Amino acid sequence: MSNNMAVLLTLIAYQVALLGLGLWARTRTHDSSDFILGGRTLGASVAALSASASSSSAWSLLGVSGAAFAWGLPAIWLLPATMLGFVINWCWVAPRLMKASRNDGSLTLISFLADNVQGRLRIPIRRFGAVIVVFSFVFYVAAQFQAAGTAFSSSLGMESNDAMIVGAAVVLAYVLLGGFWAVSITDALQGLLMALTSILLPLVCILSVDGSVVYQDLMGPNSTWVTGAGLAGVGFVVGLLGIGLGYPGQPHVVNRFMALKDERSLRHGRIIALSWAAVLYCGMLITGWYARSVLGAIDNTESALLEVSQQLLPPVIAGVMTAAVLSAIMSTADSQLHVAGAAVSHDFSRNSGASLSRTRQTVAGVTIVALVLALFAPQDIFSRVLFAWHALGSALGPALVLRLCGRQIAGPWLLASMVAGFALTVIAHLLPNTPGDIAERYVPLLVALALAAYGSFKSKA
Numbered sequence: 001m002s003n004n005m006a007v008l009l010t011l012i013a014y015q016v017a018l019l020g021l022g023l024w025a026r027t028r029t030h031d032s033s034d035f036i037l038g039g040r041t042l043g044a045s046v047a048a049l050s051a052s053a054s055s056s057s058a059w060s061l062l063g064v065s066g067a068a069f070a071w072g073l074p075a076i077w078l079l080p081a082t083m084l085g086f087v088i089n090w091c092w093v094a095p096r097l098m099k100a101s102r103n104d105g106s107l108t109l110i111s112f113l114a115d116n117v118q119g120r121l122r123i124p125i126r127r128f129g130a131v132i133v134v135f136s137f138v139f140y141v142a143a144q145f146q147a148a149g150t151a152f153s154s155s156l157g158m159e160s161n162d163a164m165i166v167g168a169a170v171v172l173a174y175v176l177l178g179g180f181w182a183v184s185i186t187d188a189l190q191g192l193l194m195a196l197t198s199i200l201l202p203l204v205c206i207l208s209v210d211g212s213v214v215y216q217d218l219m220g221p222n223s224t225w226v227t228g229a230g231l232a233g234v235g236f237v238v239g240l241l242g243i244g245l246g247y248p249g250q251p252h253v254v255n256r257f258m259a260l261k262d263e264r265s266l267r268h269g270r271i272i273a274l275s276w277a278a279v280l281y282c283g284m285l286i287t288g289w290y291a292r293s294v295l296g297a298i299d300n301t302e303s304a305l306l307e308v309s310q311q312l313l314p315p316v317i318a319g320v321m322t323a324a325v326l327s328a329i330m331s332t333a334d335s336q337l338h339v340a341g342a343a344v345s346h347d348f349s350r351n352s353g354a355s356l357s358r359t360r361q362t363v364a365g366v367t368i369v370a371l372v373l374a375l376f377a378p379q380d381i382f383s384r385v386l387f388a389w390h391a392l393g394s395a396l397g398p399a400l401v402l403r404l405c406g407r408q409i410a411g412p413w414l415l416a417s418m419v420a421g422f423a424l425t426v427i428a429h430l431l432p433n434t435p436g437d438i439a440e441r442y443v444p445l446l447v448a449l450a451l452a453a454y455g456s457f458k459s460k461a
Helices: 003-026 032-040 044-071 073-104 109-114 122-156 160-208 211-219 231-249 251-258 263-295 301-312 315-331 333-347 356-376 381-404 411-430 435-460
Strands: none
Touching: 003 315, 044 073, 044 160, 044 251, 044 263, 044 301, 044 333, 044 381, 073 109, 073 231, 073 251, 073 263, 073 381, 109 122, 109 251, 109 333, 109 381, 122 160, 122 333, 122 356, 122 381, 122 411, 160 263, 160 301, 160 315, 160 333, 160 356, 211 263, 231 251, 231 381, 231 435, 251 333, 251 381, 263 301, 301 315, 333 356, 381 411, 381 435, 411 435
16 A cells, blocks of 8 residues: 555545544534533543643644754753743642633633623623734734644645645534534544654654764764753753643633533543643654754754654555645644634623534634634744744733632723733744744733732732
C-alpha cells in the first residue's frame, strides 16, 4: 500500500468516526444548555484529554516541534512555560471554577464574570466579552484550518485550499450535530492521538539517529540557552514563560472545568492532564531537535514533524501516523467553534436562554469567516495562535482570577479591565516585537489585572 493511500484511508476512517460521534452526541443534546455545557456530567478522562487537546492544538504539534527545529536549545523554555499553565489551570482554577459555576448556574466563562455585576453595565460586559471571544477565535480557528490544509496538501498532493474546505465542512458537521458532547469526545480522541505521536515519533528518532550528533548541535560552541545576550536573553526567557499565564483566560479550556461531574473526576483528571502535557511537549521538543540532524535546512520549519516522520518511518506507518496527526489537528477547531457559538447566542443575547438553532447558526457563521481568513490571509501558525491566546488570556484571565479569589469587581472596572487587556494585546501585536514578545505577554495582562484589582476594592467600598 502506498503512503498516499494509507493516509487517505486512515483519514476517511477518522472523519467517518467523527461524524458517527456527532450523531451519537445528538441524542444527548436536547436544548441550548446541553449544547453549551453537556449537563455538567463530564468524567475525568474525557475532561482531561479534551481540555488538554483544546489548549494545545496545531501549535503544540507543528509549532513547538518547529520552534525546536528553528531555535535549537532555547526552545526548551517552552516546556516550563506550558507546564506552568497546566498547573495553574488544573491545581488552582479548576476546583474553584467547578464549584463557583455550579453555585451560580453559569454556562460560559463570560456569564460567570458578568452576571454578578449589578446595574446597566452587565449587558455591555457580556456583549463585549462575546466580541472578544469571537474575534480571537476567528484567528485561532483560521490557524487550525491553515495548518491542516498545508499538511493535507503535502501528504496527499491535494490543493491546500481544497483540503481546508473539506476539513472545515467535516468539523462543522459534527459540531452542529452534537455540540459540547461531540467536541469533548472528539477532542479526547484527538488527545490520545497526539500523545501516541509524542511517544512513538521521538522514540523512532532516538533509535534512528546518532544522539551524539544531536548533542553536539544543541550544545556546540554557537549554542546557548537563550536567543540573544544580556537583557535580550532575559526578555526571551521571561516572554516565553508568560505563555503559561494566559491559560486561565481560555474559555474553550475552562468550560471543561465547569462541566466536570464531581470532585473525584477533578482529581483524576488533574493527574491525566499533567502527565499528558509532560509527554506531549517533551516529545515535540525531542522531535524538533532530532529533525535538525535528519532534515538539514527546510523552507517551512513548522512542517518538520511531518517531514521527519516520512523519512524515518516505513511508508505505510508514516502514512497512518500522518493521517492521524492531521485529523487531530483539524478536529482541534471544534472547541473554538463551539465556544464562539455559545458566546454569541448565549452571552451576546439580552436574555441568558438562547435557542439551539441560533447557537448552531453562529457556529456556522464563525466557521465561514475563519475559513475565509485562512484562505485569503494566511500567517504562520505560531504567531496567529499566540496572538489569539494572549488576547483572550489578558482580557478574561485577570478578572477570572479575582472572581475565583472571592472578589466582586465593580462593573465599570471589570469592563475597563477587559477592554485594556484586549486592546493592548492588539496594539502590542502590531508593534515591532520585543525579545520573547515580552510586551505582548505581560503589559496587557498586568494592566488588566491592576484595573480589575482596583475595581474589586471599589466594589467593597
